[in-house]
Amino acid sequence: MTSTSLPSHNTAAFYLQAAVSFAVAVVAVGTGIAYLPVDAWVRAFLSIGTLFLISSSFTLAKCVRDQQESSTVRVRVDEARMDKLIAEHDPFRQPFVT
Numbered sequence: 001m002t003s004t005s006l007p008s009h010n011t012a013a014f015y016l017q018a019a020v021s022f023a024v025a026v027v028a029v030g031t032g033i034a035y036l037p038v039d040a041w042v043r044a045f046l047s048i049g050t051l052f053l054i055s056s057s058f059t060l061a062k063c064v065r066d067q068q069e070s071s072t073v074r075v076r077v078d079e080a081r082m083d084k085l086i087a088e089h090d091p092f093r094q095p096f097v098t
Helices: 012-036 040-071 071-088
Strands: none
Touching: 012 040
16 A cells, blocks of 8 residues: 555645735736837737736646646545545454354
8 A cells, every 4th residue: 555645735825925926926027018118019029928928827837736636536546445444444343253
């Protein structure tokens, strides 16, 4: 039997830190593009590229998460079997004697 560890759960502070850092990064890039001394079409190109990069990052993160979850399906099935065995076990049951 393989050893399995419990999945780690992120705290609310971690989510807040991730959201704030993402917002700061987007605002910083947006401000940099807005104040860049170039023509409007260059700013538009950089803005579209930035939006594409952001959406691709979200898609990649989702794919990585889905891949990880699909690889842990076997672990979850094993955990469910173990939970069923533990739930059905009665330590005070008398052994069967003939």
